[in-house]
Amino acid sequence: MNGKIGKKHRDARRSTERLASCSLTWAGPNYARIAPGSYQAVCVGVQGPEYVWAYQRHALRLEFALLDGETLVSMFLNMGKGERPPGRRSRFFKVWAMANGGPPLKGQQMTVATFTEAGLLYTLRIDDCDRDADDPSKVKPDALIYSRVSDVLSVVRAQMR
DSSP states (O other), X not given: OOSOOOXXXXXXXXXXXXXXXXXXXXXXXXXXXXXSEEEEEEEEEEEEEEEETTTTEEEEEEEEEETTSSOEEEEEEEXXXXXXXXXXXXXXXXXXXXXXXXXXXTTOOOOGGGGGOTTEEEEEEEEEEOBXXXXXXXXXXXXXXXXXXXXXXXXXXXXXX
8 A cells, every 4th residue: 555545444534533522421311210119200391292213103201200309200102103193092192181180172182281280190100111122022231221100000180279
């Protein structure tokens, strides 16, 4: 070779230099890990609906604060491909109707703000998310397991004065 570096190698080196100089600080949500069981919580946040490319559908994340005051856990709801709202048999419909105090009336908007209304106390079933999303027959490594809300058992509306 005559000492020249080819374009492919030069581009690769520049790419590596850019990667080395960029921040690799995690900016995503932190998912706690707690013992599976039933817990009481309030819904403190909603993320989405957002399109999830990996699953080719929209999803909604509800964030719950357990009554211990320190632990946050998430529930992930499939919102479908976006052509129409989730149906009566969907988990979204079930949880929304529980938070609303009943199913929607014809023409009623099913807003995500319903989940975070003041005075709602949720009883949740929390389990470990321990299966690989790409291959559910595989168990995740322990370091990647986190707790998630697998079901909403009940929603009670506190009496506001």
